[in-house]
Amino acid sequence: MNPATQELKPVYQEMAEEVKLYGYVEVSPFVTRVKIALNLKGINYEFIQEDLDNKSPDLLKYNPVYKKVPVLLHNGNPISESLVIIEYIDEVWKGVPIMPNDAYEKAQARFWSTFIADKCHPALFKAIGSHGEEQAVAEAHELLQFLENELNVKGTKFFGGDNINLVDICAGYIAHWVVAAEEALGIEVVTKDKFPKIAEWCGNYINCQVVKDCLPPRERVVAYYKGRFGKA
Numbered sequence: 739m740n741p742a743t744q745e746l747k748p749v750y751q752e753m754a755e756e757v758k759l760y761g762y763v764e765v766s767p768f769v770t771r772v773k774i775a776l777n778l779k780g781i782n783y784e785f786i787q788e789d790l791d792n793k794s795p796d797l798l799k800y801n802p803v804y805k806k807v808p809v810l811l812h813n814g815n816p817i818s819e820s821l822v823i824i825e826y827i828d829e830v831w832k833g834v835p836i837m838p839n840d841a842y843e844k845a846q847a848r849f850w851s852t853f854i855a856d857k858c859h860p861a862l863f864k865a866i867g868s869h870g871e872e873q874a875v876a877e878a879h880e881l882l883q884f885l886e887n888e889l890n891v892k893g894t895k896f897f898g899g900d901n902i903n904l905v906d907i908c909a910g911y912i913a914h915w916v917v918a919a920e921e922a923l924g925i926e927v928v929t930k931d932k933f934p935k936i937a938e939w940c941g942n943y944i945n946c947q948v949v950k951d952c953l954p955p956r957e958r959v960v961a962y963y964k965g966r967f968g969k970a
């Protein structure tokens with residue numbers, strides 16, 4: 739079923755089950771990943787807003803290693819790191835799957851999401867932060883080319899095929915945050931003529947209803963990047 743059109747029905751959720759998401763409402767792409775995964779499964783949860791300049795004792799207790807959001811608290815058990823949390827959500831609540839079943843496909847999903855998070859993310863924001871400096875953009879393009887090729891080889895709407903999976907949710911920052919940062923600075927790093935498949939994927943992704951429901955308003959993200967990267 740296509741998540742863009744599917745009707746979301748909450749999966750079986752224990753009445754007494756405690757699900758809390760420690761997050762940051764403003765613009766966090768990492769918190770948004772977890773919101774999308776919970777939305778995809780139709781899980782009710784309590785959102786706890788953190789002040790990142792004055793982190794709560796709970797956040798420091800639940801994520802003492804990184805002291806970052808998102809943190810998911812499920813029946814008293816804390817889970818940190820957005821990609822770890824998404825896999826946890828997928829294992830605990832059935833319904834719409836986020837990870838492939840097949841072992842090789844699962845390994846591939848983990849490989850690409852790690853590449854997108856660990857390599858592409860810093861390279862893209864370095865290119866944006868430098869206002870499109872040539873070398874930084876060239877480095878980002880070299881990495882994006884792998885994603886372009888992967889989408890080309892798959893020939894599907896999403897990295898997950900007909901439906902979004904872990905890779906799509908992980909790459910979502912490109913479709914919403916990078917595009918907003920480009921708008922804020924009047925530059926184009928993910929050039930549409932060089933990366934047509936990525937451009938098409940961006941449109942497909944942000945048009946999924948489950949994703950749209952969770953994205954922070956675009957103008958707020960644009961304003962954030964104007965403040966963070968804009969020239970004085």
Ligand SMILES: N[C@@H](CCC(=O)N[C@@H](CS)C(=O)NCC(=O)O)C(=O)O
Pocket residue numbers: 762765766767768769790805806807808818819820821
């Ligand atoms: N790798 C982490 C990154 C999380 C992250 O960077 N969170 C930011 C908010 S967008 C944060 O909590 N920053 C607070 C800090 O760095 O002190 C994940 O995927 O969950």
